[in-house]
Amino acid sequence: MDLLTGLLDGPRARGAFLLRSLLDPPFALRIEDRAPLTVVAVVRGSAWVVPDDSSAELLHPGDVAVLRGPDAYTVADDPATAPQVVIHPGQRCTTLRGEPLTTTPAAGVRTWGTGTPGRTALLTGTYQLPGEVNQRLLAALPALLVVRADEWHSPLVGLLADEVVRDSPGQEAVLDRLLDLLLIAVLRTWFDRPGVTPSWYAAAADPVVGPALRLLRDDPARPWTVASLAAEVGVSRAALARRFTELVGEPPMAYLTGWRLTLAADLLREPDATLGAVARRVGYGSPFALSTAFRRVRGISPRDHRTRTPVA
Numbered sequence: 001m002d003l004l005t006g007l008l009d010g011p012r013a014r015g016a017f018l019l020r021s022l023l024d025p026p027f028a029l030r031i032e033d034r035a036p037l038t039v040v041a042v043v044r045g046s047a048w049v050v051p052d053d054s055s056a057e058l059l060h061p062g063d064v065a066v067l068r069g070p071d072a073y074t075v076a077d078d079p080a081t082a083p084q085v086v087i088h089p090g091q092r093c094t095t096l097r098g099e100p101l102t103t104t105p106a107a108g109v110r111t112w113g114t115g116t117p118g119r120t121a122l123l124t125g126t127y128q129l130p131g132e133v134n135q136r137l138l139a140a141l142p143a144l145l146v147v148r149a150d151e152w153h154s155p156l157v158g159l160l161a162d163e164v165v166r167d168s169p170g171q172e173a174v175l176d177r178l179l180d181l182l183l184i185a186v187l188r189t190w191f192d193r194p195g196v197t198p199s200w201y202a203a204a205a206d207p208v209v210g211p212a213l214r215l216l217r218d219d220p221a222r223p224w225t226v227a228s229l230a231a232e233v234g235v236s237r238a239a240l241a242r243r244f245t246e247l248v249g250e251p252p253m254a255y256l257t258g259w260r261l262t263l264a265a266d267l268l269r270e271p272d273a274t275l276g277a278v279a280r281r282v283g284y285g286s287p288f289a290l291s292t293a294f295r296r297v298r299g300i301s302p303r304d305h306r307t308r309t310p311v312a
Helices: 003-008 135-140 156-163 171-191 199-205 209-218 226-233 237-248 252-267 275-282 287-298 302-308
Strands: 017-023 028-031 037-044 047-051 057-059 064-068 073-076 085-088 092-095 111-113 120-127 144-147
Touching (some): 037 156, 047 064, 057 144, 199 237, 209 226, 209 237, 209 252, 226 252, 275 287, 275 302, 287 302
Antiparallel strands (some): 037 120
């Protein structure tokens, strides 16, 4: 499993918020939902994405923006347009005065807007739960990244635009998977740009560290040591430790501990998972050993983590 797949393959979209917006200028939507990750794609027309603390970006058809939460931002026809709509946590939409707004049934399901058909059509997909496995990924992303239509060739924006207005059995699962595919494709394009790749992502291509990372991620329950990992990769223990720390930013066993605990944190969100079963899956010999490591690294017990984390 490569690093990007591993980071995105844990907490997938589960009942993600997806909305088609049909808009005529002037429009400005103030987004204050505190979502950890949001994808915005332009189907037609244009729109500005205006983060509070970074530069605004103008999006054209086929462009896709990814915004890292929880900071607020605005989507508008012009950066100077005053907000007319506020989107709150839980995707509750109101006017500036707090009056509730709903989708526009006549325009299709999952659709809201100021006009039909609207000079500008946007797709917005929001990951609403702070999944533990992707924290390393989120930390590597800027507040706003944009992939332009001419940088990639994919039918996913058009496909998502077609599917978002359908109301068929299993549609929620279809939309979740399409949103995942769109996000992965956009991030893969962005990570391939020179100068933006974080060291842990570039490490996947290293002939020594890359195989070591894949072994740890594919089989975290194995009782790894630096020596056994080095033997699998075919280098000396010292060479692996030095190269791994240089590229990844931490020693192999520290990385393994972090990976095991982030996997455990995600698995604990599952309603039927026992602490013992989670411990076995991530390489701890007992629930006590997992609890001790979890509390030492995260400052909280697995039980308290589970009660504080919404279950999908």
